[in-house]
Every structure is written in C-alpha cells, then in structure tokens.
Amino acid sequence: MFERDYLIRLLAQAGLALGKAMGLRQQQKHKEALDLIDEFLGRELRLRSRLALGLTDEDLLNMLSVTGTPNAESVAVVAAFLQQEADLLSDLGRTEESLPRYAKALRLNLYILRNRMEIEGWDVRPRIDEILAALAPYEHDAETKKALWLWHESEGRLAEAEDLLYELQEENAVTAAEGEDFYDRLSKLDDSALEEGDLSRDELEEGRRQWAALTKENAS
Template structure:
C-alpha cells in the first residue's frame, strides 16, 4: 500500500505538469497502466463494471480491503477528470461548429458524471468500512464529488451509503436530506419502503440520544427530530 501511495503521489504531480502541457493522452495511458498493474482493472473495464461489481473485486472471504478500495476510487476519479479534459480539449482542436460541439461536450460531460458516480459509491463504501484517510487527500475529492453531483439524481445505492456516511461524519442535517431522498426513491415499492422507514426511525432514535450541542454542530436541532419522525411515518 505504501508503494502504491508513492506511485500515485508521483502520478498526481506529473498530472499537473502534463495538464499544463496538454499531454493528457500520454498521462491517461500511464494512469491505466498503473490501475492495471496494481488492481488488474484498466480504464475500459472500469467503465463496463458497476460499482458493486468492482467492490466485490476488493473482497476476500467477505472482508473488504477498504484502503485499497479507497485508493482505487481516488484513481478512478482522477482518471474521470482527465478523460473529461481530454475530450473537451479534442473538441476544441477539431473546431467543431457550435451545434456539433454541443453534442460532443454533452457526451463528455455525461461520461464524466457516470464515472464520478462510480467513484463516489466506491469512496463512500471504503470510508464506511474505516479506510485510512490520512494516506491520500480523499476528503477534497469527496467534497468535489458531492458538489459536482449535487444537480443530478444519485443511484439508490449511493443514497443508501451517503446518508450513513453523513451520519458517521456528524453532518446530521445532510444525513437527513439524503435519507429522505433514499426513502422517496422506494415510494412505489411498499414493502421496501417499510423496511427503509424502520431504518429511518432508527436514525432519529440515535439523534434523540445525542446531546444538544452535538446536534447543533450537525445542524439538526432537537425540535426538528420529532418533525422528521412524523414525516417518515406519513410517507
């Protein structure tokens, strides 16, 4: 893992230089080579596999290798940014007319969002399993992912992880928001909704047990807990 971190740090430093020189194709080749050598998953395969499929590749006898998954998620997001930059730059060089350019830019953005959502899912899963955040600058990546994906509808699997992660981080108001999005996504599946409502009530019970100061820090005042429980019951 330490050798991997060292290689990734060198690659990130090199990425900054190559970005300035616009040699993104060269960097992407090296990035894919690192992914293949260290994780046996190249960029093309990562685009084909779902987030859950990739997570299973980081499990041994039911145990998740959280630090390795976190490193891979970090690499995946960096690659997504490079692919997007490369696509946009190539469009500019081809001097496409405004109509065609809009189509190409939309496709590049769509692929970026799809790859970013995978990276978010993987990073959340790693952190929920106690990955060591000190070895890589993963929190800035997480905040960037959350910011850039905010306008888009997240997959249910991501929402399920996100509200738990927000709770784990003490960001209780954000946990509540993600929790309700997760509940509402099961609105047309009554049995599933009932199961999720039980988990939601468990969330509010844990909130009730916290001191007022901790709730205030998490931006979820105590008087909102009762209202939240009523809102869940009424779904």
C-alpha cells in the same frame, strides 16, 4: 510484512502515476494520460476503469478485499484514478463518461471515511471536496445520494442527512425500515449532539412521526 510493503509501494507508485497523468493533462496530452491510468490499474490491481464502472460498488469492494475486508489503500487508489480519468474526460467534453467516474470515486472515498479506514499520507477529504465541486451542476443518482446520506449522518450533519432521506424516499431508493433505523440511531444521541447537527429533539420526533405516516400511506 510483505503485504504492508506492497501497500506502501502501491501508494508511492500511484502518487507518481497520478503526478505524471496531471502533467500530461497540463500538456493537453489527454489520450496519453488516459492510457497511463489504464495501464497502471491493469498492472498494479489487475483492473480497468471500465470494469470498475461495470461492477456494483459491493462487487468492486469485494474484488479489492483481503480476507473479506476491503483494502483501504486499494480502494483509495482506484477512487483517485477514476477521479483523474473523470477530470480528463470532462476536459474533452465527454460529460456522459466523466459523471459516472466522479460518482463512483465519490462513493469509494465516502466508504473509506464512513468506515474510519485511515491511510497514512493519503487524505481523501480534499478529493471528496473536489468531486463534489465537479458534480455540483448535476443531480446525484440515487446510489450516490444514499452514500451521501450515510456520510452526512456519520459526520454529524443530521439535518442534511434527514433531507436526503426524504429525497431518497421520493425516488423509492430507501425502505421504510431504513428510515426507521435512521431515526432510531438519532434518538440515541444526546441533545447536544442533535443540536450540533441542526436537529432538535422535538424536530427529531416530528420527523419520526412524519416518516411513519408517509411510509404507512405509501404502503396502503
């Protein structure tokens, strides 16, 4: 009960703080908004955005875990504040600082969706759309592409997932086994699910053959 009450309060307080930060942004008080974000994360989660960026996604999720499982509410709050901070930095023309914040926020939100971590009153999908729009002019880094690859698969956008698999292969960011596992998962779907994902059974099998030939060639 104590933990549930804490999480409800965390989301409520986060909503208020995000609202204040947005108000400060509209008033062109960007430094004050950035200070507010840093202060909130430090007080509520004992975390600073610089620390969140310095940690791998896995280490950050472990830090936000309770009994070995990442806490959905905490992950969502960190993602929201990283996104808000990225917006503020983008306004200031500090693109090199904003982009990694957008990317980290995106990956955290995608993690929530992929793992079906429902959060009452907190929908991450609009936030994902906003971040993707902000990142649209830029090339995604390999780590973010990999998160998008898994997300497209989980959402049934199979042709898009396959395209990203080959992009990741070109960047040496995915293993042959990961690609094989991808095709194995898709082969277990029925034909209607494949068609809905813009991938026919024949296209799936051709993709599997191409993947096997490509990875064999690269290994030799």
